[in-house]
Amino acid sequence: METGFRKWIIVITVVLCCLLELIDTSIVNVALTQMMGNLSATQQEVSWVIASYGIANVIVIPMTGFLAEQFGRKNYYLVSVILFTLASMACGQSTNLWELVAFRFIQGIGGGALMATSQAILIDTFPPKQLPLGQALFGMGVIIGPTIGPTLGGYIVENYDWPWIFYVNVPVGILASIFTILFIRDPERIKNAIPKPLREIDWAGVGLLILGVGSMQLVLEQGETEDWFDSTYILSFTALAVIGIVGFIWRELTAKAPIVDLRILTKSRNLAVGAFLSFVLGFGLFASVFVFPIFTQRILGFTAEQTGYLLLPGALASGFMMPIIGRMLQAGVPQKLMIPIGFTIFFFFTFWMAAKISPTAGESDFFWPLIVRGVGLGLIFLPITTMSLAGLQGKDAGQAAGLTGMIRQLGGSFGVAIVGTYLERTIQANRIALLPNISLYNPETAQRIQAFTQGFMAKGFPANQASQQAYAALEGVLMKQVSLITYSQVFTSLGLFFLACLPLILLVKRAKRGEAIDLNAAH
Incomplete structure (x- = not known):
């Protein structure tokens, strides 16, 4: 455990890195149009700028526990920060689209490690009694990052050129690298760990993970663009995803030293439930951040900068809630009570948004609903995380953190893909329904x-x-009216999905008094 000045320098370092990684999942969205013009790319081609980052992210996150033990957590974290920083600079310097896509993939490899390893470092920084506070600080990055991405991206696109959405990472990355060298230390267990010989590494598991999860992420990112299963390309990668995931699950359940130990799901019922709830959280977090800017910019005519500023107060509300929720958990308020409240608040937000959607809606109409969203997400993230990891120790805790992180990321990808497809298909269906009038x-x-x-x-x-x-x-x-109806239906459906998941809370096993989260070995 760390104290004093060193403790808070570490906190600032890892929270900044976590924010950088998650901001980069959404900051690019508002710059795609400018990229298309500057790089002479079509909308279908430029979507790879987002897809390549997501694919790299979702492959790396579940492997971070193994890689940290193999190479030392501090070394792995430092290399990841440097890789992310250099790739950010290279992205800004790209002269053609496919150069940018390649560097975004490399950036995603570094970013995936930042996300997963930051959590473990924060947990090691705080004494056991303050673990909820450490988780709360990590949660601030997870919830705020994707939401302020459009804010920052909108400002940069309106006032500078698109490369600056990558250049802003560089000074923070340099500072984080220096602080990592000077202040971050490996826990004793990782210091004393003996790296596995290369021949003993679960290479089959690594290959199947890349094939299965990478193909699935590609299908989710590119499905709507390629017209889903009408495309041979999407069908082929869907088949590869099924083969890879089934093979990966079989391999990890039978291997002596798996790269991702899926058997931990059978050791903790709360982890199994928490993994699914992490998927739901990712679905709601990323889908709502995805659909709201599209609505405000396409239908209401807001600029990217306006939309970003509108999302900012809700993100700050989440950040404000995190330490409060951490204190409540520390005081013994059960997660089994807080999670349903968070789900219900998010449900209330979606129905409020559906009611506010109109052709005359302005910025003031969405301020309070978005604040409510921020409060609801705050009440969901931290209780799910602490519930999932409570009672797990050593390697199990590290594996569980990486696994839930990957599932949350996949939930976000599913959310964006499903909502995007729902929008396109439902707009056409609603248009046909209104035409007879x-x-x-x-x-x-x-x-x-x-x-x-x-x-x-x-x-x-x-x-x-x-x-x-x-x-x-x-x-x-006609199309404006159709769009208003459709966006209202999207928010309503999102709320009903959260409401339908509420009964899962009944499966949660209440933690025993004093049961702690041991993440000393995580990642």
Whole structure:
């Protein structure tokens, strides 16, 4: 355990690194249009800038426990910080799209380690009685990072060029590297660990993990772009994902020294439930951050910067809640009580958002719902994390932390993929459903077209051109109404999904008094 100045320097270092990694999962989204123009890329091609980072992330996260033990946690963390920093610089210097995609993949490899290893370092920094506080500080990064990504990205895109979304990582990365060298230390168990000979490493598990989880992430990232299972490309990678995941599960359950020990799921019922709830958390966190900016920018005409600033107070509310929730857990408030409250609050947020969606909605309409979202996510993340890891010790704790981190990341990928597909398909379905109400034989429709036509003629358009413009304007009104209905349905469905998962809390086994989380060996 650390004390005094060293303790808080370590806290600042790892929370900053965690924030950097998670900000980079969403900061790129608002810069894609600018990248398309500067790099002469199509929308389908530029989506690989996001996909490559996510694929690398989700492959590395579950392996961090093994890699930290093999090479030493401090060494592994330092190399990861440096790799992330150098890759960020290289991303900004990229002169073509595929160069950028390659460097984003390398950045994702370094970033995945930052996310998982930061948690373990924080836990080692605090004494056992303050473990919830350490988890709370880690949780601030997890919840705030994806939310402030669009804020920072929007500001940079509005005021600078897209490479600066990567350059901002460099000074923080340099500072984090120096602090890691000077202040972070390995716990005794890792210091004294003997690295495995290369021939004893579970290479089959590594290969199957890369094949299965990497292919699944690729399908989720590229599915909508490629029209899902109408594409041979997506079908092929879906088959590879199934083969890889089934093979990986079989290998890790039977190997003597697996790279990811899945058998820990049978040792703790709370971990098994917590892993699924982590998936739900990732689903809600990333899906809501994904859908809200699309709605405000496409339908309400907000700029990326406006949308980012609108998301910021909710993110700060999550950060404010984390230490409070940590204190509550420390005082003995059971996770089994806090998680349902968090789920219910998130459900309330989605229905409030669905009710606020209208063509006249402004920034003030979304302020309080987003604050409620931040409070709800705060009440979900920390109790799930402490519940999942309570009672596990040594290597088991490290494996469990990496596993839940990977599942949370996959939950986010599923959330974005499903919501994106739902939006596209439901908009078309709602348009077809509303079309019968728009008929030339309907007096109200005829009056609307006539009013549009006269308006365009008053602006100097010839009669035939004004008539065409009137029909186009009517189509615009129709699509705006269709979009408003669809976005409202998305938020409602998201809330119902959270509500449907509430009964899982009944499976949670209440921790025994004094049962602690031992993450001294984690990652």
